[in-house]
Amino acid sequence: MSAPGLLDSVVAVVARDLRIALRRRADVMTSLIFFVIVVSLFPLGVGADPVLLRTLGPGVVWVAALLACMLALARLFANDYADGTLEQMVLAPQPLALLVLAKTAAHWLTTGLPLVIVAPLLGVQFDLDADALLILLASLLLGTPTLSLIGGIGAALTLGLRGGGALLALLVLPLYIPVLIFGAGAVEASAAALGAGAHLSLLAALLLGSLVFAPWATALALRIAIE
Amino acid sequence: MLEVSKLECARGERLLFRDLNFVLEAGTLLEVRGANGSGKTSLLRMLCGFLQPAAGEISWRGKTVNAGNEEYRSELAYLGHHNALKDELTPLENLRYALRLSGIGATDTRLQEALEWAGLRERRHQSCATLSQGQRRRVSLARIKLSPSRRFWILDEPFTALDVAAVERTRDLVAAHLAGGGMAALTTHQEVPIPAPATQRVELSA
Known part of the structure; x- marks a missing residue:
C-alpha cells in the first residue's frame, strides 16, 4: 500500500469518527458535563477557604479528568465492535496500529480536548492564579492524549466482555497513576516556585512513549x- | 490460488471440523453448506484471518494467511453477519468511508450507481438508522459491488433479509465477478444457484 493511500485511510477514520461524534453530541457532552460537575462539587463540599482550595485544585481537576476520560473509554471500540466496522478495519490492508492511532486521535479530540479547554475556567473556582492555570492547561494538553492512548489498550482488552466497564477501570486506572502524579505535580511545583519544566518534560516523555507503544x-x- | 490444507477448527472444547482440504482457483465459487452451528461462519472467518486454525494451513498465492499478510487483505472483500454500517451516517457516507479505508478509489458517480443498484438512491442522504434490515444489507452489498478489484469475496449469508429482486441482483453480481476471474466463498441457507465457471462444495456436519 502506497503512502498516500495510507494517509487517506487514516484521514477517513478520523473524519468518520468526528462526524459520528457530531451527530451523537449527547455522548460527547456526558463526559464533559461529568467533569465540570465533579470539579465544581469540591469547592461546595470543602468550603471556601482559599488556601485549602489552592492546594486541592490541581489534584481535583486532574482526578476528575482521569475519571471523565475513563467514562468515555468504553465507547472507543464498543460500537465499532457491535456493528462490524471493526472487522472491516482489521481487514483493511493498512497496518491496524495506524488505524487505531487514528481512532484514538479522534477520540481525544472529542473527549480529551474539551476537558483541556474548560479546565482553566474550572481552575478559577480553586483560586488558581494565571500562571498556575497556564501550567494546568499545559499539563492536561500533554497528559490527556496519554490517557486516551493507554485507555485504548484497556478498552480493546475488555471488548465484548460482560461487566467490562468495571474491569476496564481496574485495568486502566493503575496505569494512569504516573500521568496523574506528574500532571497534578506540575501545577504544584510551579506554585512552589520550583518550575514545572521537569514535570512537563516527563509528561511529554510519557506521551511519546505511549504514542509508540499503545x-x-x-x-x-x-x-x-474479534476472534 | 487459495489453498486450504488439513484445516481444523475448534471453538471452546468443541471440534467443528477437521481435515478440510480444498483449492480455489480463479473463477471458482466455494459454497459452504451445513446446519446452524456447524462452523460455516467460523470457516469464513478463518479464511479472513480473524480466526487462527487449530491445525492446518490457509495460504494465498503460496503465502500463509495471517495478521502480517497485507497483500492478501488487499485482495479481499468481506461481508459478515453484521453489515458494518454506522447508524449515524448516511448510506453514501458509509460507502465512501468503507472504500477510503480499504484504499479503493471510487468516484461519486460510481457510488451513486452502486446505490442505484441497491435501490437506495432516494435514501442516500438519510441516516442508516432509518433503513430496514434488507436495505442495510443492500448498502453493504453495494460496498462489495464497488470492490470488483478485490479478487476474493467472502460473503457470509449475503441473501439474508433480501427481497426476491435483490437476491437475483446479488446472484448476478457474484456470477459476474466469478466470470471475470474473481473468486468467492459464500454460505447460504437459500437455494440460489449461482452460475460459475467452477463450483466447490464444502459440507460441514457438526
Whole structure:
C-alpha cells in the first residue's frame, strides 16, 4: 500500500469518527458535563477557604479528568465492535496500529480536548492564579492524549466482555497513576516556585512513549477480541 | 490460488471440523453448506484471518494467511453477519468511508450507481438508522459491488433479509465477478444457484 493511500485511510477514520461524534453530541457532552460537575462539587463540599482550595485544585481537576476520560473509554471500540466496522478495519490492508492511532486521535479530540479547554475556567473556582492555570492547561494538553492512548489498550482488552466497564477501570486506572502524579505535580511545583519544566518534560516523555507503544498493543488486543 | 490444507477448527472444547482440504482457483465459487452451528461462519472467518486454525494451513498465492499478510487483505472483500454500517451516517457516507479505508478509489458517480443498484438512491442522504434490515444489507452489498478489484469475496449469508429482486441482483453480481476471474466463498441457507465457471462444495456436519 502506497503512502498516500495510507494517509487517506487514516484521514477517513478520523473524519468518520468526528462526524459520528457530531451527530451523537449527547455522548460527547456526558463526559464533559461529568467533569465540570465533579470539579465544581469540591469547592461546595470543602468550603471556601482559599488556601485549602489552592492546594486541592490541581489534584481535583486532574482526578476528575482521569475519571471523565475513563467514562468515555468504553465507547472507543464498543460500537465499532457491535456493528462490524471493526472487522472491516482489521481487514483493511493498512497496518491496524495506524488505524487505531487514528481512532484514538479522534477520540481525544472529542473527549480529551474539551476537558483541556474548560479546565482553566474550572481552575478559577480553586483560586488558581494565571500562571498556575497556564501550567494546568499545559499539563492536561500533554497528559490527556496519554490517557486516551493507554485507555485504548484497556478498552480493546475488555471488548465484548460482560461487566467490562468495571474491569476496564481496574485495568486502566493503575496505569494512569504516573500521568496523574506528574500532571497534578506540575501545577504544584510551579506554585512552589520550583518550575514545572521537569514535570512537563516527563509528561511529554510519557506521551511519546505511549504514542509508540499503545497503538501497537491495542491492535494486538483488538485482533484477540474479534476472534 | 487459495489453498486450504488439513484445516481444523475448534471453538471452546468443541471440534467443528477437521481435515478440510480444498483449492480455489480463479473463477471458482466455494459454497459452504451445513446446519446452524456447524462452523460455516467460523470457516469464513478463518479464511479472513480473524480466526487462527487449530491445525492446518490457509495460504494465498503460496503465502500463509495471517495478521502480517497485507497483500492478501488487499485482495479481499468481506461481508459478515453484521453489515458494518454506522447508524449515524448516511448510506453514501458509509460507502465512501468503507472504500477510503480499504484504499479503493471510487468516484461519486460510481457510488451513486452502486446505490442505484441497491435501490437506495432516494435514501442516500438519510441516516442508516432509518433503513430496514434488507436495505442495510443492500448498502453493504453495494460496498462489495464497488470492490470488483478485490479478487476474493467472502460473503457470509449475503441473501439474508433480501427481497426476491435483490437476491437475483446479488446472484448476478457474484456470477459476474466469478466470470471475470474473481473468486468467492459464500454460505447460504437459500437455494440460489449461482452460475460459475467452477463450483466447490464444502459440507460441514457438526
